[in-house]
Amino acid sequence: MDDPAAPRWPARATAGLCVVLLAWNTLVVPALPGRPASAVAANVAATGVLLAGARWSGLTWAELGLARRRLPAGARWGGACAALVLAAYGVALAVPALRPLLADARAGGLDGPAVAVRALVRVPLGTVLWEEVAFRGVLLAAACRLLPLRAAVALSCAVFGLWHVRPALGGLAANDLAGGPVATGAAVLLTVLWTAVAGLLFAWLRLRSGSLLAPVLLHLATNSLGVLAAAAATRGG
Structure with a gap:
């Protein structure tokens, strides 16, 4: 990416990283006791381990x-x-007709x-920290x-899109939107495609600026401000 002469990684190492990332979000995190607090701690720890492994591997x-x-860029x-x-x-939030688009029962039920x-x-x-380091940092570099x-x-x-299969299912259930298998599958597929496109934007920012800080700030604004907006929209009806 930054050094065309950098040595190639084994294909199996990159494939293994993809499998580990998908397994982490699909199998490991849902099985953690004490979620969601434990999931935050586990993801922070995983971020450190992944960065250490990347540096040890020569990235x-x-x-x-x-x-x-x-960083300035x-x-x-x-x-x-x-x-x-x-x-x-x-x-x-200011346009009444648009407020329902922001509503999310997962945020509206919180104090x-x-x-x-x-x-x-x-x-x-x-x-944000975990996903950006994992996808726009280590996986992209590898x-x-x-x-x-x-x-x-x-x-x-593609891996970033597939990473969101479980969150998509959780969002559908929390908002009572889950229908039959076909409708649920279509909704999950749209979520995967949408997040893959979002991943493309994040990757473009990472490459254009040369810094992981750029997608981190956009991702943070989208998700954290989204929580605040969803809470306001849900409570405001």
Whole structure:
């Protein structure tokens, strides 16, 4: 990605990383006792382990999007995108016809402190940090050692989309939207496709800015502000 002369990774190592990531979100996290607090702690720990393994395997800070010299560019790109997200949520909340699009029973059922914990702790540490390091950091960097850039990006986006199968099922159940197998399957498929497209945008920001901070800021704004907007929209009817 940053160094065309970097050595190639074994294909099985990259494939193994994809399997581990999908298994983590599909099998490991749901089985953790004491969720959601335990899931946050586990994801933070997994982030550290994954970064340590990436560095031990030879991936550089620049390849991972964590070079200090690229932080200003990441802040500019990510900050601009986050501002657009904030404006979009503000418009949606201000227009009565759009407010129902933001409603989510998972946020509407929380009291003020619980909403704050989700927006300020669970999302930043348990979701954004882990997913950006895993997908736009380590997986993208590893795939770029093996594949052409476009193929590496496509791989990271595909795995990121599949990563959201379980959350999609959980969201449908929480909002009483789960129907028959066909309807549920279609909804999950749309979620996978949508998150894969979101992953493409995150990857573009990572590559354009040279910093993982850019997709982190956009992802954080989308999810954390989304929790606050959903709580406001749900309670406001």
